Amino acid sequence: MKHVKCECGHVNPHGTILCEACGRVLEENEKDKKLVDMRYEGSARRSQTYNKTIIDKIWNFFSSVKVGVWLIVITLVASAMGTILPQEMYIPPVMPVAEYYKDQYGWIGELYYNLGFHNLYSSWWYLVLIASIGISLVICSLDRVVPLWRALKAQRVTRHEGFLKRQRVFGVSEGSNLDESYSKVKERLKAKRYRIREEDGNILAEKGRFSRWGPYVNHIGLIIFLIGGMLRFVPGMYIDEILWVREGETKVIPETDGEYYLKNDEFILEVYDKDKDNKAFSDAIEKNGMVAKNYQSNVTLYKKKGETVAGQAPDLEKVKDDEIRVNEPLKFESFALYQVDYKLNELNQMSFALSNKKTNETFGDIKINLYDPKDKYDLGNGYSVEVVSYFPDFEFNDEGEPITKSKIPNNPAFVFKMHTPDKKDGEISFVAIQQTIEPFGDNDYKMDFVGIDTKNVSALTVRKDLTLWIIAFGGLIFMIGVVQGAYWNHRRIWIRRVNDEVWVAGHTNKNWHGLKREIQIVLEDTGIDEPEDQVQKENIE
Secondary structure: OOOEEOOOOOEEOOOOOEOOOOOOEOOHHHHHOOOOOOOOOOOOOHHHOOOOOHHHHHHHHHHOHHHHHHHHHHHHHHHHHOOOOOOHHHOOOOOOHHHHHHHHHHHHHHHHHHOOHHHHHHOHHHHHHHHHHHHHHHHHHHHHHHHHHHHHHHOOOOOOHHHHHOOOEEEEEEOOOHHHHHHHHHHHHHHOOOEEEEEOOEEEEEEOHHHHHHHHHHHHHHHHHHHHHHHOOOOOOEEEEEEEEEEOOEEEOOOOOOOEEEEEEEEEEEEOOOOOOOHHHHHHHHHHOOOEEEEEEEEEEEEEOOOOOOOOOOOEEEEEEEEEEOOEOEEEOOEEEEEEEEEEEEEEEEEEEEEEOOOOOEEEEEEEEOOOOOOEEEEEOOEEEEEEEEEOEEEEOOOOOEEEOOOOOOEOEEEEEEEEOOEEEEEEEEEEOOEEEOOOOOOOEEEEEEEEEEEEEEEEEEEEEOOHHHHHHHHHHHHHHHHHHHOOOOEEEEEEEEOOEEEEEEEEOOOHHHHHHHHHHHHOOOOOOOOEEHHHHHHHO
8 A cells, every 4th residue: 555645745654544744634535524533643543444355354353342342241241151050170079070060950050061161261262252352452452552653753843734723622812922922831831741842933732642552551451461361271370179188088189290199187177156156156056057167177298209100109208287277278389278168977988797687697897998999808717798889879770770970979889799608609789878679589698787987078279370470460550551541641732823823722632621721721821812622612502
């Protein structure tokens, strides 16, 4: 596209409405308007000039403010949808994800899962939305800030007469003793912190130009904020995992590459007593039966020493003991472990005794670890019990067959094969809590329930966030832009001698009342008449 040369000699980019140097109107159709459009100084924006190549079309699409607003609205709606039900990372690992949503929330949960909202914030299409907002911010900013900066940099003191006439604030007065008047005007402008430039007896007074960059500083802050948000999906930059660890159990801490382990030494729960503690809790205690005052996990942090051969127990070195409470995490390196939940009296071990149904004689006890049951238990003297099947969370399906809903022993059931000296082939028995089924007829032997051991379980959030400072920095830059654009404004006053007259024009990007008030103070008792607000004048007429 060829450039446009103004009468003043300045060469303007194609599509420029007002000459960047003198302000003369370059496009004929603009002469029909009374006031010039000063939003971007009448400069040429790429999105409104070029529309031929595919790059032009992409640029024009993302430079649209409407497109940017719609992208933000769609992202906000999608984000809100992601909060209706808990995300996959926050649900307990009791069963497959699809079954969990269907079991807990019915058809709504099933639809929620099928639409992909269960893992929304790391889904590819959500990341595309975030990236599109970032691209829109970059292109919108470049499309506007570059021509605006170029026009403000190229502006001359002496502006075209048509430019001055078509400013919102404009006036003409007869001049007398102008040298003395100009001296007063310049002194008062300097007192108002205006930067003054002079050329051939004409004046340009300007202040607050930096406020024009406030919206673009906002955009920079938002872009940094979005970059920080997207970095959360880069492996190792952000971790938010749930670790369930039982009393006495030692588990590897997720996302530490097997380097750190945590042992739950003890879980402590303290509750309010309605007779001893604050009476404000009495109603809640009567309603819920219990109100937690404090719950904490006393833990030991270990670090693995050296390399471990597959199948070999790791050699652990104690790092420290700590107490994890709500909002009082255990911190090490860039990780933090927070106490978020607990489960009391989870089934841990069950004890059974093999006995003769007729004589009630017992032949030994077995204790089954519900998280790691053995295949066979030898009681000696030819008596043994084989675990044929194990259902940690037992229920019957629609076909009447036993299945397990999860790996958590909420309702354990076993299929035992009991071997005795007189029953070489063994007898089959299905045993659940308060339920025994003998599928092949009456047995001579049975498994008697003896007892159960429980343990408390702590739920800890394992968190690592290397993006927080980036997000905070982006937020700081954004607020600087807000203050920059909100508390200052760009004001310009042009004073030009035309024959024996003095032309005064003014422009500001906002707060016209403040500009007019300053011009009134500057011109008071100088012999130069105060200019009129042409918009206000038109409305009155």
